[in-house]
Amino acid sequence: MSVVGVDFGCANSVIAAAGRGGVDVILNGNSNRLNPTMVGYDTSRSLGEHAASTALSNHKNTIVSMKRLIGLSFDDPRAISEMARLTYKCVPIPHASGPPSIGVEIRYAGESKVLPIEAVAGSLIKHLGDVAAAKAASESNCHPSECFPRDWVVSVPGYYTDAQRRAFLSGCEIAGVKGIQRLMNEGTATALAYGIFKDIRKEFSKDKSTHVMFVDMGCSSYSVSIVDFQPGKLVVKATAYDADLGGRDFDYQIAQWIGGKFEEKYKGKLSGKPLENPKVLLKLLVAAEKAKKTLSPAGVKEARINLECLMDDYDFSIALTAEEYRAMIQPLLDRLEGPILSCLTEAKLQKGDMTSVEIVGGATRVGSVKETLASILGLDASAVNNGLSTTMNADEAVARGCALQSAILSPRFKVLPYEVIEFQPYPIKIEWDGNHESSGMEVEGENAEPTPTNSVVMFERGCNFPIVRRVTLKRCGKFTVNAMYDDSAVNFAYPEGASKSIAAFTITAPTDTDCKIRVNVKQDIHGSLTLSSAQMVEEMEEEAAAGGEGGAAEEGGGGEPKKPKMKKTNLEFTISRPLEWTEAEIQREIEVEVAMANADRVIRETSDARNELESYIYDMRDKIISDAHLATYCTEDEKTAFSSSLQSFEDWLYDEGFDATKSVYVKQLNELKKMGDPIERRAYESKHRSGAMTMLQKTLEKYTSWINTSQGDDNYAHITDEERSACSSKCDAVSAWMYEMLDKQGGLAANVDPVVTVEEIYGKNKEVIDLISPIMHKPKPKPKVEEKKEEDGAGANNSEEGTKEEKEGDQPEPMDESEPMKE
The missing domain is CATH 3.30.420.40 (ATPase, nucleotide binding domain)
Incomplete structure (x- = not known):
């Protein structure tokens, strides 16, 4: 992924x-x-x-x-x-x-x-x-x-x-x-x-706009946006926010109500105020969220709230009715209308112009929120979800x-291209020292008109990004251009009292005389501002090239007028920001993060090793004692010794070994496996030996049958007697080995190590296949084609007939390839 x-x-x-x-x-x-x-x-x-x-x-x-x-x-x-x-x-x-x-x-x-x-x-x-x-x-x-x-x-x-x-x-x-x-x-x-x-x-259609309103209320914020959809394209027409209105604010209203009722009941008995105790507040918020979810579906009249040992060992139980809940959150519901109307006004649309109103975010599941939104937008309150769309x-x-x-x-x-036209939330202003008349300022960019001051709104609200715009100044020496949010940003939910400064671009120009400096400011794909380049632009006078031979002028024998040539020189600049992390600060925090990640990895691996040892102890004890899955494959002495070791290691694990290191856990596990692995191997061999022997027997029967039936078969006439004898000898030797091992193994108890392993049986099977299969499937040699000799003095009349006879009677026989490949 x-x-x-x-x-x-x-x-x-x-x-x-x-x-x-x-x-x-x-x-x-x-x-x-x-x-x-x-x-x-x-x-x-x-x-x-x-x-x-x-x-x-x-x-x-x-x-x-x-x-x-x-x-x-x-x-x-x-x-x-x-x-x-x-x-x-x-x-x-x-x-x-x-x-x-x-x-x-x-x-x-x-x-x-x-x-x-x-x-x-x-x-x-x-x-x-x-x-x-x-x-x-x-x-x-x-x-x-x-x-x-x-x-x-x-x-x-x-x-x-x-x-x-x-x-x-x-x-x-x-x-x-x-x-x-x-x-x-x-x-x-x-x-x-x-x-x-x-x-x-x-x-979507090119001929008709499809306007959709998206209402998003999550845990902590509320936003509304109107988007125009076209084939292969979306355009954000307007956005509006209430950054401090979300589902947690509904929870907090309920928590305050519960805390107040709890304080009333136990007045004078509590050690402090419930809402000022962090742990009590968290308990109240959890209970409040449950109550909110209970009251969200239509038709629910009441939510029971039960809290054990809420504070000072006091329990508390109360019921919150839907009417009480609606009354306490009404001030929050009243704030839903502002961003919606603001968005419609900015997009120059009416409520009825919306093709759909889509709601997303966990807090939009609150029933009273949906009812209020439907009322604001004039939707059918009796419809499913109050007329709001929940397709997402x-x-x-x-x-x-x-x-x-x-x-x-x-x-x-x-991926097929899909164009996204973004929406810049706050207007951004560029400011420099000096005034408009003395600066010789020029601005390039849509709606970026100069004013008789030392600043200009270069990125207006609603513009798309990424985008690059330019301001041209006449300056010499080192000078600074500042970027900041315009004062009008407060009209678009920019927080009061927050700093509006974005960055300061310090540019170094030649000191001898005023130069024409182009300052190219970019808002990148993330929506953040930077200085992409600063260039000094000079007009160079250059003689026009004379046309024709001998330098004759093209028009009236006279030379063309001089035309300016632009020379651009990149200038050095630095960028400083109010809350910028320096490279040294970032590297310092990276080192801290890497150290914590390594420590987390060691702890995680130690925990895994401990869990593996614990699981092995429980698993093997169940198999040997309780389940008796492995009891058949170990002697009484082995069973007693292994059970004792398992108990001893378990006691150690929950006592002095609880905080041991990873290497100690691995060592202890290996000690136990020295006793348990032989028993598990016997069980494995016993379970899979029969299947392995059956496979080997079928392989021997297959190749023995081929050896007996292939002799005298023209399809295998190219196989030599030595090869056939080698195949027969191999089958006989492996067959004798197989029956010998079966006889020896048949006389052994299940709790004794086997005389033959499954791996050895597979090995013998591979030996037979590797020797006989290449011989069995050896291709026939291609027949030799005799060269025709032309007779001297053959007449023209006989040439065509002779050629026909050659075509019909002297063709080589095709090679028989009908024998299937066998393993």
Whole structure:
């Protein structure tokens, strides 16, 4: 599975693989399609499902919601709001330049460590790759390391900023995940998964636009996008977001209600507030999610909530009615309308222009959410799913779209072209020192009009990417061009108080005089900004070439006018970003990641060795004592000694050997196998000896029959007597050996080592076949064709007749090839 797509979610992640048969979502080791987006740290590192199993007891060292913190500075308002929800500790990580980024402080192998949140996210992406590799290895019978994905497309929220996208890529680099072809907006991935299969069925027309609205509400965010589908193409017309509205907010409302009721019941008896205790809060959120799911289907009136030992050994039980639930989440439901109306306005469409409204994301399963969406869009509330379309898997749509995009971009696949026109969420402004009049500024690019200031919006909201645009300035010496989000970005859900700075491009131009400098700015396939090149442009005066011989001018005998020739010289430049990881910082984190991966591998291999020893002890004890499967093949002394050793090793395993090293477990297992292997060999020989002897006997009968019947047969006349005698002698010798071994083996008990092994019998069978088969199938020699001699003086009249006789009577006999090949 070399081509994969990943939906990196806040609560769960999904990985899908593209193959010749289409796109398949990959199941993890527990046969689940959803992988918890969690990384736990203890004596070793646990990821995904393994981290979820200890998330409650190890909540201080289990990292969740990393998607919400990637690429943010420690003092960013978004980060501050998110960190208030977390049960683990976040700390600032200083950088050579710019504000500090976010790190997590954990206990790992008895030591305190600080890890960048990006590195933690990267390790989970790597884990998903391991899940895909394990699946591919099981199907192709190769080592998982050989099947690790090579081409990736990973989803990110459409509202992610330039810093967040770059930080995500840095995290993947730290984890050793290579081949990220694209960071794809979640809404676009969903649209691709929808459109590419509809396109195959010829459901889109060039003559009529097909507008589809996609409503996606996951764990932590809510997005709406309108997409125009055409044959072989999709165009994202508009997008809108509420980055802080998701399924977890519904859970938190219920958890607050339960906590309040619990506090009322046991007022004055509790040691603190339930919601301020991290472990209690996690228990409440788990119960709240169950209650939410219970109340989601239509017709359910009540959800029972039972919590044992919630806090201070107090149990709690309560019922939440559908009416109470609807009332407490009404403020959240009211926020659904804004992004929908904003999206319709920007796309210049009406609600009735939508061919379909597709809902995806786990939180769209909430009944009141579907009812509210149907009411906003004017759909039939009595219809199935309130008139909303659920043709796509709510949890897997994004991953499938990413896998399709990965296959389109990958050189390992041949896929029909499908064009994706993206949507830039925030307008990006380019700013420089000086004003418009003195700069001689020129701007190239659609809608990129200069203003009488020192800045221009170069990448407007809604533009496609990847794209390159250019601004031309008159400058000398070293100067700086800054890229930032325009102030109007706050109108499109850009968070208040967050830094708008993207990058600073420092360009070195000649110092002698003002030069015309072209600054080529690129927004790449990931949606992040960079400076592709900076060029000095000079106009060189050049004489036009004279036409005709002798230098005569082509027009009126005069020379052509001089025409300018453009000379372009690439200039050196540097790029600095507010939250940029330096190469040294990345290398430092790579070393930490490699050390942790090696430690994880050693612990995993030690655990496997311990489990193998434990399994061997239980398995052999059952076979020798309980099941008596092997009891027939060992003497009483062997049985007593082996049983005693098994018991002794079991006692050691659960006492002083519990924390032994891998090499010790392997040594102990080998000691037991010295006693158990002879017994298992006897059982194996006894089970397979009869079949091997039967096979050898049939081989001897086959070749003996051929030796007896082939003599005198014209088809085998070319076989010599020496060859025939050698075949006969071999059959006689092996036959005598076979009966001798049968006689000797027949007198032995089952608990005694056999006189002949299955391997020896197969060896004798091979000897017979290797000698006789080549002789038996030796081809006949080709008959010799005599040369015709022409008679001197033969007349012309006889030549034709003679030729006819030669054709009819002197043809060589065909070689008999009817004898089939025999083994």
